[in-house]
Amino acid sequence: MPLSLRILLFPTLLVLFGCSSRFADLCEQAANCEGGGDDDIDACIASAEGEEEIASIRGCEREFDAYYDCVENNATCLRDDGTGRGSLWETFSSSTFEDLCREPGAGLDRCSYEVAP
Numbered sequence: 001m002p003l004s005l006r007i008l009l010f011p012t013l014l015v016l017f018g019c020s021s022r023f024a025d026l027c028e029q030a031a032n033c034e035g036g037g038d039d040d041i042d043a044c045i046a047s048a049e050g051e052e053e054i055a056s057i058r059g060c061e062r063e064f065d066a067y068y069d070c071v072e073n074n075a076t077c078l079r080d081d082g083t084g085r086g087s088l089w090e091t092f093s094s095s096t097f098e099d100l101c102r103e104p105g106a107g108l109d110r111c112s113y114e115v116a117p
Helices: 003-008 024-034 038-057 061-074 088-093 095-115
Strands: none
Touching: 024 038, 024 061, 038 061, 038 095, 061 095
């Protein structure tokens, strides 16, 4: 699975160690949208930090940052019909998001796979 796709899955992608993480706001947004709680936020942050660590090990910090910035700036909560819950994942699947974040995601994939063993 391409690294950018795995990162997209951190909606369920986005949650960990609380306010000190750069991912906390986006993970809280995802949990609030999807009806999650503190454990979901923590898991999201841990996932995002793990993906950031992988990118760093592979020398892809700049590409990760560009992709994360795109996700952070373009993710919105899409509410589901009458359930009161939404999905940040649907945002990532939308054509608008795909258009906006395609190049940063492809750059992260290229970098990650060029240096992967």
